[in-house]
Amino acid sequence: xxxxxxxxxxxxxxxxxESLLVARGIQGGxxxxxxxxxxxxxxxxxxxxxxxxLGWRPEDVIGRPVDYILDVSSVSSLRNSFVHxxxxxxNAVPLIFRTPLGAPASEQHWLGIPHISTEGVILExxxxxxxxxxxxxxxxxxxxxxxxKLRTCCGPSEFVIALTDExxxxxxxxxxxxxxxxxxGHGKVIHETxxxxxxxxxxxxxxxxxFPASDIPNVIKxxxxxxxxxxxxxxxxxxxxxxPAINPRTRKPADLxxxxxxxxxxxxxxxxxxxxxxxxxxxxxxxKGVLWGLIVCHHTSPRFIGHNDRVDVRDLAExxxxxxxxxxxxxxxxVQTRQAEVFESMMRGASLSGGLLDSDVNIMRxxxxxxxxxxxxxxxxxxxxxxxxxxIRALVQFLAGKHIGTIWHTQSLPQELPVAxxxx
Numbered sequence: 001x002x003x004x005x006x007x008x009x010x011x012x013x014x015x016x017x018e019s020l021l022v023a024r025g026i027q028g029g030x031x032x033x034x035x036x037x038x039x040x041x042x043x044x045x046x047x048x049x050x051x052x053x054l055g056w057r058p059e060d061v062i063g064r065p066v067d068y069i070l071d072v073s074s075v076s077s078l079r080n081s082f083v084h085x086x087x088x089x090x091n092a093v094p095l096i097f098r099t100p101l102g103a104p105a106s107e108q109h110w111l112g113i114p115h116i117s118t119e120g121v122i123l124e125x126x127x128x129x130x131x132x133x134x135x136x137x138x139x140x141x142x143x144x145x146x147x148x149k150l151r152t153c154c155g156p157s158e159f160v161i162a163l164t165d166e167x168x169x170x171x172x173x174x175x176x177x178x179x180x181x182x183x184x185g186h187g188k189v190i191h192e193t194x195x196x197x198x199x200x201x202x203x204x205x206x207x208x209x210x211f212p213a214s215d216i217p218n219v220i221k222x223x224x225x226x227x228x229x230x231x232x233x234x235x236x237x238x239x240x241x242x243x244p245a246i247n248p249r250t251r252k253p254a255d256l257x258x259x260x261x262x263x264x265x266x267x268x269x270x271x272x273x274x275x276x277x278x279x280x281x282x283x284x285x286x287x288k289g290v291l292w293g294l295i296v297c298h299h300t301s302p303r304f305i306g307h308n309d310r311v312d313v314r315d316l317a318e319x320x321x322x323x324x325x326x327x328x329x330x331x332x333x334x335v336q337t338r339q340a341e342v343f344e345s346m347m348r349g350a351s352l353s354g355g356l357l358d359s360d361v362n363i364m365r366x367x368x369x370x371x372x373x374x375x376x377x378x379x380x381x382x383x384x385x386x387x388x389x390x391x392i393r394a395l396v397q398f399l400a401g402k403h404i405g406t407i408w409h410t411q412s413l414p415q416e417l418p419v420a421x422x423x424x
Contacts, residue, residue: 024253025239025263027232029302031110031126033242033261034066035254038120041066041075044247045254049240055099058243071096074112078123081114092307095125111307115258119250124261126307156292156324160285161191163320164295171281171305171313173297174199177206180293181221182411185213187293202300203276210412221291227258228284229314234302235272235279239263260310279303283313286321387423394419 026033028049035045042065046058056069067075074095081093092111109128114121160178168176177192192207194200216224224230240263247254256262264272272280281297295317305313371384373392380389387395398417399408413420 024245025241026256026259026261027234027237027263028240029234029237029304030231030261031124032240033254033259034123034125035242035247036066036121036123037249038116038118041079041121043069044120044249045242045244047240048243054097055101060100062243069098071098078112078114082116082121094128097125113260113307117255119247119252119255122254122256122259124259126261128306156287157190159320159324160293160295163285163316164191165193167283167295167297167313167316168193168195171297171309173279173281173299173303175203175298177296177298178293179296181216181291184411186411187211187213187215188411199300203298223257224282224284224291224294225286225289227260228286228317229260229310230282231260231305231310232264232272232280233304235264235269235277236302260307276300281305281313283317285317285324287324292321292324391419391423 026047028047032050032053033045033047034043034050036042037044042063043061046056046061048058050056050058050061054069061069066078070078074093074097077093078095092113095110095112097110110125111128113124113126115124116122157180160180164176164178172195174195175192178190179187180190181187188210189206189208192205194203242254245253272278275298277298278301279299283295283297285292285295369384371382371386373380373382373386375381375392375396380392382389382392386392395417402408410416413423
């Protein structure tokens with residue numbers, strides 16, 4: 001692909017699973033980070049930009065109770081959020097931080113997003129956006145999307161294409177695309193949409209391009225499963241370190257695997273720069289616990305996506321995943337029905353070819369394809385969109401030479417048989 005090289009698999013191997021989960025820094029454009037001891041809420045670590053944002057030096061904060069920098073009502077709200085069993089469902093907690101002089105901070109409107117674990121509480125703190133979340137005020141994507149259009153889709157790919165268009169309208173990124181992870185692990189961009197023609201001319205199209213399985217290693221896939229929505233607001237901004245790098249209690253770096261403001265892996269940052277992308281939003285599409293693919297949004301300039309909007313996107317993704325699972329179950333039932341109809345048609349037909357090709361319920365309907373060919377001895381028959389007869393015979397010879405079993409498939413026939421480029 002011109003101008004864009006996927007991350008090298010060897011580069012990823014240099015980042016083992018642990019190093020990917022315990023990034024040493026954060027995206028400073030989103031806010032700052034505070035790591036607290038779970039029981040007494042003493043500050044163990046902070047991101048160094050707490051100095052520029054609140055005026056606190058990290059060394060003056062570390063080792064002190066959080067109420068040293070947070071007002072009393074905010075501490076109470078934070079503690080109340082800990083009673084929830086599912087922390088992923090906890091709404092952001094409004095917080096007011098003190099300044100070193102004891103007065104309210106000049107920027108009072110902050111949101112705290114707590115992540116609790118056996119090691120402690122990781123508190124993401126980001127600037128509050130104008131839209132509040134809660135009750136009827138929440139603009140939940142899952143309720144405002146065009147349900148009617150999505151419900152009429154006939155298969156997972158079609159549904160994801162419609163979902164991609166919906167996310168594009170709602171999130172307003174320059175490019176929004178659907179990336180499907182295929183059975184052999186490699187990926188394909190099945191759909192993309194652009195905000196306008198000017199942006200389309202600026203960004204190189206990716207639709208229909210295939211990417212190797214090493215483009216998203218298994219350790220990265222696990223991150224996409226544990227964190228369904230991931231935003232990078234400014235890829236050109238330097239990473240902000242966490243102080244100290246090693247937690248004094250656990251003797252380990254903080255686990256940032258579920259933290260949105262986690263820093264970007266260097267090779268992925270370079271990947272984005274090569275594409276001319278400054279900000280991104282990645283949404284996981286999961287079916288029965290397996291990563292089906294991703295909805296990926298790109299922006300050519302920095303773009304901040306607040307917590308409330310990320311929660312809306314997450315809810316939409318979960319709705320979509322549930323609906324995709326239902327589509328898969330319905331499709332499986334439909335295939336079984338059509339299979340029985342095709343077999344019955346073959347039994348009724350005067351010949352095998354008649355039952356497979358010429359009945360109202362033929363094999364094209366069973367496997368949902370654009371064309372089919374039946375080769376028996378020296379006779380070639382085809383229906384729908386299919387190569388010429390000489391091409392079909394050449395394909396049969398190619399398959400015979402491979403000594404395959406009863407079924408053979410490929411995602412790219414021209415790579416195996418270059419003459420197949422002429423089939424188009």
